[in-house]
Amino acid sequence: MKLLVSVTDAAEARLAVAGGVDIVDVKNPAEGSLGAPAPGVIEQVRGAVPAELPVSVALGDLPALPGTAALAAVGAARSGATYVKAGLWGTASEDQAVALLRAALAGGVPVIAGAYADADRVDSRPLGPRALVAAAQRAGVSGCLLDTAVKDGRGLLDWLDPDGLAALVAEAHAAGLQIALAGALRAEDLPAIRASGADIAGVRSAACRDGRRTAPIDPERIARLRELCG
DSSP: OEEEEEESSHHHHHHHHHHTOSEEEEOOGGGOTTOOOOHHHHHHHHHHSOTTSOEEEEEEEEESOHHHHHHHHHHHHHTTOSEEEEEEEEOOSHHHHHHHHHHHGGGSSOEEEEEETTGGGSTTOOOOHHHHHHHHHHHTOSEEEEEOSOOSSOOGGGTSOHHHHHHHHHHHHHTTOEEEEOSSOOGGGHHHHHHTTOSEEEESGGGBGGGOTTSOBOHHHHHHHHHHHO
């Protein structure tokens, strides 16, 4: 299982690389769970990360506006994204999600569909885990991500138990999709995430000093997380 660490700038990206991360993810937490970074930040992170390491970029917690998704994907790709993550925040139906994801393919890089395990507590009622794999498969994207929308200390395993996660991962793999799991994951959660068969574990807080998502990235914590993944 690969380890993805979310960073907000080039300095954090360098620290993540020093810790042995497999994937550097760029996002802007101030704009949501999958908040979009500025193009200049993406360029700076790409320049700070070795060429062989992929850089994933969040396109934002998107409304059901395919043109917006296409424009964001093109901008991220031209700024250096290896692949992009489209948060299905404003899509209330599978058809809306498929249209949004297909539009994001305009960037010319692989697209990851992002949905939320705690979708029921968000006012817009975005696409939840049950429809995630079906929408990603219909849209012809490369993979899917299950995260949490609200960052209040409750993590992914508070919303889906290990058996539920394993079933979702198996469904994604049967559909030919890679799948990443994230959402306030802690070091002690990673064995269960690994046991689910997930391809990628995504973290932010667990990679920061004292486990606080606003604290500096800690390479030593990342190295420990990487050991737990592998």
